[in-house]
Amino acid sequence: xxxxxxxxxxxxxxxxxxxxxxxxxxxxxxxxxxxxxxxxxxxxxxxxxxxxxxxxxxxxxxxxxxxxxxxxxxxxxxxxxxxxxxxxxxxxxxxxxxxxxxxxxxxxxxxxxxxxxxxxxxxxxxxxxxxxxxxxxxxxxxxxxxxxxxxxxxxxxxxxxxxxxxxxxxxxxxxxxxxxxxxxxxxxxxxxxxxxxxxxxxxxxxxxxxxxxxxxxxxxxxxxxxxxxxxxxxxxxxxxxxxxxxxxxxxxxxxxxxxxxxxxxxxxxxxxxxxxxxxxxxxxxxxxxxxxxxxxxxxxxxxxxxxxxxxxxxxxxxxxxxxxxxxxxxxxxxxxxxxxxxxxxxxxxxxxxxxxxxxxxxxxxxxxxxxxxxxxxxxxxxxxxxxxxxxxxxxxxxxxxxxxxxxxxxxxxxxxxxxxxxxxxxxxxxxxxxxxxx
Amino acid sequence: xxxxxxxxxxxxxxxxxxxxxxxxxxxxxxxxxxxxxxxxxxxxxxxxxxxxxxxxxxxxxxxxxxxxxxxxxxxxxxxxxxxxxxxxxxxxxxxxxxxxxxxxxxxxxxxxxxxxxxxxxxxxxxxxxxxxxxxxxxxxxxxxxxxxxxxxxxxxxxxxxxxxxxxxxxxxxxxxxxxxxxxxxxxxxxxxxxxxxxxxxxxxxxxxxxxxxxxxxxxxxxxxxxxxxxxxxxxxxxxxxxxxxxxxxxxxxxxxxxxxxxxxxxxxxxxxxxxxxxxxxxxxxxxxxxxxxxxxxxxx
Numbered sequence: 001x002x003x004x005x006x007x008x009x010x011x012x013x014x015x016x017x018x019x020x021x022x023x024x025x026x027x028x029x030x031x032x033x034x035x036x037x038x039x040x041x042x043x044x045x046x047x048x049x050x051x052x053x054x055x056x057x058x059x060x061x062x063x064x065x066x067x068x069x070x071x072x073x074x075x076x077x078x079x080x081x082x083x084x085x086x087x088x089x090x091x092x093x094x095x096x097x098x099x100x101x102x103x104x105x106x107x108x109x110x111x112x113x114x115x116x117x118x119x120x121x122x123x124x125x126x127x128x129x130x131x132x133x134x135x136x137x138x139x140x141x142x143x144x145x146x147x148x149x150x151x152x153x154x155x156x157x158x159x160x161x162x163x164x165x166x167x168x169x170x171x172x173x174x175x176x177x178x179x180x181x182x183x184x185x186x187x188x189x190x191x192x193x194x195x196x197x198x199x200x201x202x203x204x205x206x207x208x209x210x211x212x213x214x215x216x217x218x219x220x221x222x223x224x225x226x227x228x229x230x231x232x233x234x235x236x237x238x239x240x241x242x243x244x245x246x247x248x249x250x251x252x253x254x255x256x257x258x259x260x261x262x263x264x265x266x267x268x269x270x271x272x273x274x275x276x277x278x279x280x281x282x283x284x285x286x287x288x289x290x291x292x293x294x295x296x297x298x299x300x301x302x303x304x305x306x307x308x309x310x311x312x313x314x315x316x317x318x319x320x321x322x323x324x325x326x327x328x329x330x331x332x333x334x335x336x337x338x339x340x341x342x343x344x345x346x347x348x349x350x351x352x353x354x355x356x357x358x359x360x361x362x363x364x365x366x367x368x369x370x371x372x373x374x375x376x377x378x379x380x381x382x383x384x385x386x387x388x389x390x391x392x393x394x395x396x397x398x399x400x401x402x403x404x405x406x407x408x409x410x411x412x413x414x415x416x417x418x419x420x421x422x423x424x425x426x427x428x429x430x431x432x433x434x435x436x437x438x
Numbered sequence: 439x440x441x442x443x444x445x446x447x448x449x450x451x452x453x454x455x456x457x458x459x460x461x462x463x464x465x466x467x468x469x470x471x472x473x474x475x476x477x478x479x480x481x482x483x484x485x486x487x488x489x490x491x492x493x494x495x496x497x498x499x500x501x502x503x504x505x506x507x508x509x510x511x512x513x514x515x516x517x518x519x520x521x522x523x524x525x526x527x528x529x530x531x532x533x534x535x536x537x538x539x540x541x542x543x544x545x546x547x548x549x550x551x552x553x554x555x556x557x558x559x560x561x562x563x564x565x566x567x568x569x570x571x572x573x574x575x576x577x578x579x580x581x582x583x584x585x586x587x588x589x590x591x592x593x594x595x596x597x598x599x600x601x602x603x604x605x606x607x608x609x610x611x612x613x614x615x616x617x618x619x620x621x622x623x624x625x626x627x628x629x630x631x632x633x634x635x636x637x638x639x640x641x642x643x644x645x646x647x648x649x650x651x652x653x654x655x656x657x658x659x660x661x662x663x664x665x666x667x668x669x670x671x672x673x674x675x676x677x678x679x680x681x682x683x684x685x686x687x688x689x690x691x692x693x694x695x696x697x698x699x700x701x702x703x704x705x706x707x708x709x710x711x712x713x714x715x716x717x718x719x720x721x722x723x724x725x726x727x728x729x730x731x732x733x734x735x736x737x738x
Contacts, residue, residue, distance in 0.1 A: 009444065009446055010444075010445075010446035079581040079582045080574050080624070081575075081581065082575045084446075089446040103602060106604065107602050107604055110604040111606075218442070218443040231463060232463045232488075234489065234491070235492060236493070247491060249491075251459055251489075282486055282487045282490050293444070293452050294451075294455035294488070346607075348460075350611075405604070405607065407605075407607045409609055414612065415601060416603075419602070419604040419605075
């Protein structure tokens with residue numbers, strides 16, 4: 001028996017928009033045309049259509065929870081959906097686009113390789129499209145797809161398509177997005193979603209799904225700067241295997257770069273030097289490993305290393321500072337007020353932090369910086385200065401999404417109140433004990 | 439040229455290992471919920487991947503309904519022993535005896551009764567975190583569940599009070615009495631689970647594979663004919679070749695007519711399936727449709 005279903009890798013994308021712009025229809029179409037919607041789900045949709053929708057199937061009802069939440073007036077946030085084709089597995093972070101727009105989109109975008117912006121062909125680029133692109137750019141989503149939807153309602157006009165493309169490209173130079181693809185679609189009728197449409201002979205392709213299946217994502221992870229935040233110290237207590245008595249491994253997920261046996265490394269913040277002796281995994285010792293693999297490193301020297309320390313390439317040091325400059329998205333109904341103490345979780349450590357200044361608020365529709373701000377409210381984006389109780393070992397978010405990101409936690413309530421992206425460090429790590437290097 | 443790129447299972451694996459280690463590092467007394475079912479079997483392999491060569495630093499907790507498939511219990515005990523882990527079992531029977539759980543009139547299935555047993559076990563052992571095998575794709579309501587799902591001191595989930603989860607930064611901070619449920623398999627689908635079981639050559643209880651069983655037609659699906667709830671005179675009973683797709687209380691676990699005898703067969707069957715794992719309501723049409731679709735192999 002042949003197994004025909006075998007995706008080779010995984011693409012995470014997010015979509016964001018309001019109910020009217022066809023986002024739900026688009027997701028439904030992708031799920032349906034890739035045979036990922038099951039009969040019982042379709043039947044459930046049809047039943048609810050008969051009851052509440054006047055016979056019109058509403059693909060937004062795919063998540064039952066959503067409706068209950070809407071009835072209760074609870075904030076709707078990110079829902080995750082899954083589908084696969086023989087080429088790829090896909091995770092959709094689906095963020096409804098009203099009240100908590102920014103907060104939800106930041107959440108969904110933080111793990112995405114790609115973002116789909118839906119533009120209604122009749123309306124062209126509107127403020128929401130711009131906001132969406134700006135957030136995708138701030139979060140450094142590597143790939144953007146502008147799906148120009150409802151092409152059937154503009155008579156499949158190539159001129160209209162090009163006009164909207166021009167509108168969009170006008171503000172692209174201000175963004176940090178390298179790869180943008182424009183695709184004319186009708187989500188409702190399925191044109192250019194899975195198969196090329198006969199209505200758009202002027203469009204050479206690819207289809208939306210074709211693009212999602214083939215867009216090059218292998219270089220979306222940082223493979224240049226080796227960074228290994230130590231997550232858990234792996235020390236067998238009563239090993240049955242006596243060769244493991246002296247085993248002292250450092251477990252974690254590689255946050256950047258490639259590590260090889262024999263590589264010279266430095267442990268920060270202590271500044272001790274050592275060499276990689278083993279890369280231990282349950283599947284056997286490895287000669288090398290890369291981000292974002294989870295491994296256990298064994299060093300040549302027995303050093304005092306604990307969770308929160310970072311192992312880096314000795315020749316390529318990250319930044320280290322307790323004075324930080326960052327862009328943040330505020331996510332809590334209680335606004336950010338300078339001077340208040342928070343906890344910052346960055347890689348594998350949580351330390352005390354206080355916000356020393358709000359430099360600007362970022363206007364999410366124009367990217368303009370607004371000065372003279374005294375607080376950041378829910379869904380605001382801003383640039384702040386932070387002071388931490390202990391220096392962070394970090395990179396700029398633009399270089400590395402894992403070593404350049406953090407969350408702020410409010411002590412007491414323990415709520416996550418902000419997502420932060422660090423600006424490039426001004427100082428390279430200066431190890432405290434460099435002279436003692438072995 | 440060597441490719442520094444993970445395939446989809448590698449990606450899901452490293453994400454889950456990272457989460458397992460966060461739990462071990464950030465919580466005082468975490469546990470892994472282990473039922474012997476396929477999802478929790480994957481959890482245990484991920485725990486090995488996360489913590490070996492050390493012992494798995496979390497005990498396994500099982501809330502037994504007393505209505506298990508015997509194959510499942512045997513497997514559960516054996517697997518825990520093989521891994522050298524501490525297995526804690528708390529049962530619905532015991533809780534009923536002590537009055538911790540009370541059966542509603544007419545209630546025979548024990549899926550609901552597991553809740554008070556779980557909560558009292560959490561209190562007894564002062565667990566601050568339980569790792570579970572739930573997946574977002576298995577139920578619509580779960581689509582918005584977090585990896586780290588916060589529970590108040592009554593064990594309740596408040597959808598209004600969910601913490602945003604951004605990048606791979608999980609906020610595991612708790613006040614005394616509060617609890618976290620952590621779901622490392624959140625991003626896995628039923629297909630991923632089976633592909634992983636196949637890749638890792640994991641043993642699963644035999645009931646997942648095709649076998650002969652006496653089944654009774656109830657609520658639109660075939661369920662095992664057991665002494666717990668014998669077939670009534672007006673109920674249809676049949677010897678069938680079946681397997682289970684998801685395991686719960688034996689009296690309400692739907693059996694799917696299937697000849698799938700290997701992981702590959704199951705993977706092909708899921709690829710061709712037209713009904714969700716939990717869509718037992720339409721089970722009678724599932725297997726037939728699946729069988730028919732399977733014949734059209736080549737179209738995923």
